[in-house]
Amino acid sequence: MSKQMDRIEKLERDCFTLREALKALILNDRRCMHEVGAKCVTGEFGDGEQDDVELGIRFYKKGAMLGDIDCQWDYAMMLYSGEHMPRDKRKALSWFKKAMENPSAASEYELDRKKDAREMYEIVKQELAEEEKAKRKKKQPRNLKPKKAS
Numbered sequence: 001m002s003k004q005m006d007r008i009e010k011l012e013r014d015c016f017t018l019r020e021a022l023k024a025l026i027l028n029d030r031r032c033m034h035e036v037g038a039k040c041v042t043g044e045f046g047d048g049e050q051d052d053v054e055l056g057i058r059f060y061k062k063g064a065m066l067g068d069i070d071c072q073w074d075y076a077m078m079l080y081s082g083e084h085m086p087r088d089k090r091k092a093l094s095w096f097k098k099a100m101e102n103p104s105a106a107s108e109y110e111l112d113r114k115k116d117a118r119e120m121y122e123i124v125k126q127e128l129a130e131e132e133k134a135k136r137k138k139k140q141p142r143n144l145k146p147k148k149a150s
Contacts, residue, residue: 001097005117011054020032020036021036021059022034026076030063030066030067030068030071031063031068033059033060033062033063033068033071034060034063034068034071034074035120036056036071037056037057037058037063037071037074038074039056040052040053040054040055040056040057040087041053041056041057041060041074041084042056044095047061050090053084054084056084057075057078057084057085059071059141060074060075061066061075063135064076064095064098066118067104067112069102069104069105069113069114069117070113071098072095072098072099072102072117073095073096073099073116073117075095076091076092076096076117077092078090078094078119079091079092079095080096080120080124089124089127089128089131091126092120093121093124093125093128096118096120096121097117097121099113099114099117100114100115100117100118100121101147102114102117111119119132119142
C-alpha cells in the first residue's frame with residue numbers, strides 16, 4: 001500500500017509540474033520556467049533521467065532569456081560548473097553579467113541574487129583572464145641566448 005501511495009503522490013507532483021510547464025510555455029511565465037526547470041534538474045519531475053535534466057536546462061535558458069534572475073543565475077552556474085552540460089566559462093560570464101544587470105530585480109532576495117551574480121562575474125572574469133595569460137605565455141617562444149660575436 002505504501003508503494004502505491006508513493007506512486008500516486010509522485011504522479012500528482014508530476015501533473016502539477018506539467019500544468020506549470022504548460023503555463024510557462026503558453027504564457028511565457030518566467031517564474032514558472034524556473035520552477036519547472038528546477039524540478040526537472042533535481043529529479044522531482046520525471047525519473048531524473050538525462051532527458052528530464054535537458055528539459056530543465058531548456059526551461060532555465062528560456063526563463064533566463066525572458067529575464068528571470070533565478071533562471072539567469074542557475075543557468076550561469078550550470079555553465080560555470082559544467083554540471084549537466086559542457087563547461088563554458090565565457091557563456092557563464094555573459095549570463096552572470098545579465099543577472100547582475102537585471103533591471104526587474106526588486107525584492108531583497110533578488111537584489112542579493114544580483115550581488116551574488118556580480119561576485120561570480122568578477123571571479124569568472126579573473127579566471128578567464130588568468131587562463132588567457134597562461135595561453136599567451138605558453139605560446140611565446142623561449143628566449144634563446146644570443147650568439148656571441150666572433
